[in-house]
Amino acid sequence: MLLRAEGLGKRLGGRWVLHEISLEVASGEMVGIIGPNGSGKSTLLSCLVGEKKADTGQVWLRGRPLAEMGAKERARQIAVLAQEEVGEIYFTVKGIVEMGRHPHLGRWPWLGERDERIVADVLRQTDSQHLAERIFAGLSGGEKQRVSLARALAQEPVLLVLDEPTAYLDLKYQFALLNWIKQWQASCGLTVIMVLHDLNLAAQYCDRLLVLKQGRIVRQGTPHEVIVPEMVEAVYGMSPIVVEHPLLGVPQVLLTAMQAQENGEERER
Template identity: 40%
Template sequence: MTLAETVSDKTSILLSVHGLTVSYAAHAVLCDVSFEVARGDLVVVLGPNGAGKTTLLRTIAKVVSPKVGTVLLDGHDIAKLPVRQLMKTLSVVPQSEGSVFSFTVQDIVAMGRTPHLSPLAPLSQKDWQIVREAMEATDVWELRDRLFTELSGGEQRRVLIAKALAQEPQLLLLDEPTANLDLHYQLEVVELIQRLNRERGITVLAVLHDLNLAAMMGRRFILMHRGRIYAVGNADEVLTPQNIQQVYGVPVVVTRHPLNGKPIILLAERRIPSLRGVKVHVVCGGGTGGEVMAMLTAAGCQVTAGALNRGDSDFEAAQLLGVSVVEEQPFMPISREAFERTKEMIANAEVVVLTDVPFGWGNIVNLRAILEAAKGLVVVFNPETIAERDFVNGEASTLLQQIFATKQVVSVHSLSELQRLLVNL
């Protein structure tokens, strides 16, 4: 899948990266990276420190030469383009400008016209008009006579974007445009980038660390891990709990912003030592399984759950945590099909956790699924209260007794007991 998968007209592809591999000494920083960006798109590159994000931008900007692979900008191989010609199509906004001495804001922005000028030639009236338009578009015209070094971090970032605009680029590369800014300036920069993309049609490829800002700003996403592309696509395809937990190594919950519906990534507490890879199936319902699933996913377990009715609070918790769940229609008894899928998940699990869920005629088959399919350890919460939770004329109590008689069962009464049990597996 490519970022431009839905674009059938190849003339709509502005940037094509093919098989890019970059090494520093013997260390590969980028490995076989390939993707395409359509004209007018706004793409955010994500990944932990050392994933290769900045190196990718530097390679596209011809600052770093790849060991293998090509970068095509508007159909032209950048390796064959003179830097001055490349900078007429592409501009880069770094995290900082470095040493700028005592240049005014207008001086800094005017430097963006350099690719369009002959050596030592002064700016023409047209050039100065372009500089002014770039400054007005970024709301820094009123700062034109101020020294760059006297500005706040957010103001400096807007000046650097204005300088990039003065190049009249088709593609804007931004390396951490919101780094080291407070919330006010972060939002200001994000909205500026979106407006330039929307109103001027400038294609944007930006590196960001903050996943929530990225979700707010981008339309397409590239998630990198150890120099490779791990996932690519829209927010729902890339910003999943599974992808984030695998790449960043931390437990997260992905929910939705109540106003715009975009993903919000929340860190979950890492409660127990890593149990990465342990397969656990959770039989729960009615709010009895949310904390259990959160703890297990935080520990890195491969968690499955069900069967659960859509709309059940534990079903919603499983969705937020990225847990694979056998689902049933709301308010409907568990079907034969869902029962068989639940048995498959249980049979594949090393541990089955049965919470203190009430049992009625709709979900009693979950107990039968454990009895028929469980092969490993079965952990049962509060088995002595089963009679209080049995609303099927004693059938739940009978099935639980059979599970105790035929399976390897351990009783627990709290999350902390479950934690200690799993740590000692």
């Protein structure tokens, strides 16, 4: 088991936002975390990678307590693409991606031939090579997201953790980015944990899904076990039609126009 968490709890602003979260992630697995806004998804990711200290429970990576690892050791194994990375950073795109190699450098802070080759490879594989000399701050949101992914992949992590990686991306690049991740997973044995809002994308790309509501796990399993009408209604307050994708055979959620508005008006009454 690559990653294991037991009994994770976290308080923010005087209230518990995570309650007794336990999960296991196997090597080479792609796990999606889904749930409504405010359910604790981003906080859970932060606790799983050691960016935030849980108030209860513990996380193990490759059998070792994550809390015993220093920041550089964690960075050699875990790469994180967070929502807030899409910001005003005045470095070139190539410079941003080169930062992904820093955890692997020795006492001298310059890149060797292998590091340069890895940077060039991930720029090409994320369709970002033509941006290499552009200033990161001047890119569109979608371009920044692709470059941030390239930086994360340049770390050569065993675990890639992504918080809403398809944010800021148009339809074409949502699928392109997830395809890149899936290809890296297959070719390198990469393990992936990611937060997604789109249930249909989650069902198409993830091996297993975990559903959070109000900081608690309410369901987990394969897409077929998780993406069912009763889950969508209980967690999201919507009555969906769940159909099978005609090519992939995975569940897909259809909603009826005006339903969200009607549900909101009913709650107000």
